[in-house]
Amino acid sequence: MLFLLFVWLSHFIQCFLSLAVDPPENLTILDPGHLGSLQIHWSPPASLLNMKDCHKRFQLEYFNTYEDQWTIIRTSKRTYSAQFDLGKQVQVRVYTLLKGSCTNGSEVKSARYTELIKEPTSTGLVGTAVQDFVCVFHRMEYVECKWERDPKQPANSLPTLYFWHNELEQTEECPKYIISNGIRSGCTFTGKSLPDFTDINFCVNGSSPEGPMKPSFITLQIQNHVKPAATQILQLQARPDTQLELSWESPAGKVPKNCLEWEVEHSEEGPDGNHLSNVIILSSLSLLRTMETLLSISDKSRICVRVRSKMHKYCANEGFWSDWSVWTCYPGNLCVYFEKGFANQSLQQQNCSIWNRTTLFHKPSPVTLYAAAGGLPSQQRPMRKQPEQVPTQHHCLFLLKPK
Structure with missing residues (x-):
């Protein structure tokens, strides 16, 4: 039996070896x-032209x-x-x-x-290609593509941007250049000039007094470069049940509401002037199960909160965080804080630089987060499924009861 199997395998291998596929x-x-x-x-x-079987x-x-x-x-x-x-x-x-x-x-x-x-066509002067080419799809309403000039780039160089996608018969030049200090530093696309979910090819080349600039080629899809608008309406107020309620509305623009995830940043300072800080980054699954120790402050503590949003992974591969909303504080109406390198400004308190961070996801009802010391109601669980209708207002509840 083994001998017959060996003979069959030998014949099978010889057949394959005799078949030379070109x-x-x-x-x-x-x-x-x-x-x-x-x-x-x-x-x-x-x-193989005449092979039919x-x-x-x-x-x-x-x-x-x-x-x-x-x-x-x-x-x-x-x-x-x-x-x-x-x-x-x-x-x-x-x-x-x-x-x-x-x-x-x-x-x-x-x-x-x-x-x-x-091999690539070796055209253009070395050191003249543009650098750090970045496109941002602002509010899903218009696209800005910007670049930086190479330090070795000759003065009076004139960059030129061309683009192409499947809906165009031939390449086209930038419809409106961005001018910085008299130099082209980017291009603005408005309306429907760039489609989403399709490759868009860019080339930035140009001329200089010393010769042609070295071209740069970039390919991207604009839905992966969305930056939502900053949230403008943000409210922070105490409730009769000793909870602090944070609410905000979705930002302006054409970004689908069910495609946004949120990040909440808060700064807390006790009556002795010491800052209480604890950083928590939450995924959609752990969102409601890990909030019980997020905030628990004394009656004399002060908390400032701000939010920002971003396209989540179910709608885009990547994207940009929106700018932060202005700070809203309790007690007090407003605390505005700018990152390092800018001025600090506030109405009642200046130091809002110590913060905690929480990432929030849309739910079919307004987002409600409980920070109770006794834990969370067992029936509250995060949902991964995206809602068909998403509310434009969002809520967080923070416990104000002293430790």
């Missing part, structure tokens, strides 16, 4: 002028310089479009895949591949 031919890379969106073409090997596919591999890793695509087509940074080397390889009666039903990949490498 790699594809005529591999080409075409640049239609879309700032890095390249078209890759290839042909089946001539040895096997299905031919191809394995395309290209090095993704944006993710610093190889991307692998399997397709029966003979063309593919991929995004590349034209300022770096373009490296593409393709294999032949064969499956059918000619391979006894198994898929066989060619041992060799066809490869094509294109």
Whole structure:
């Protein structure tokens, strides 16, 4: 029995060894002028053109310089479009895949591949490329893309921004440049000029008295660069049941309310002038279970609170925190605090720099957080599911009862 199995395996291996699968031919890379969106073409090997009893596919591999890793695509087509940074080397390889009666039903990949490498076009003066290119989708209403000039960039250089996406037939230039100290430092896009959930390609090049600037290529999707507006309406007041209620309204703009997560920052100072500080970062699952020790202050303590928001991971891969709201204090109406490097200003108390932080998520009803020493009601649990209708006002309850 073992001998028969050995003979069968030997015959099976010989069949595979005798089937030499050639790699594809005529591999080409075409640049239609879309700032890095390249078209890759290839042909089946001539040895397989007349083969009818096997299905031919191809394995395309290209090095993704944006993710610093190889991307692998399997397709029966003979063309593919991929995004590349034209300022770096373009490296593409393709294999032949064969499956059918000619391979006894198994898929066989060619041992060799066809490869094509294109070096970046060495245009532009060294040290003239722009730096720190960043785009921000403010309130989901307009996009600002800004950059910094290289210290080696010649004076009187004139940067130029071009962009392209799938809805455009050809590249277009920045519709409105941002001018800083007489120099182009960014571009503003308003209205529907940039679509979301699609790759947008940017190129910043330009001219200088000493020659052309070295181009910079960037690809991004604007829904991952949203910055909500700062919250304008924030209230902090005591309740008859010895709890301190914090409420605020969602910020202005077009950011979906169910796509926001919140961060609450509070500063507490006791009657002796000592600051009480405890930092708590909460996820959506631990939000209500870890709040019982967040705030417990004496009757003479003072607390200042502010909030900010951000697109959460269910709506975008990343994003920017909004600016902080102004400080609201109890007792007292307002305490405004600016980060290090700016002036401190307040109506009744200046030092609001000691803070605690809590991240909040939307719930189907207004967010209510209890900070009771006895713990939380067992029936209160955070919900991960996003609501269909989200209230525009949000609440936090903090215990004012002394320790």
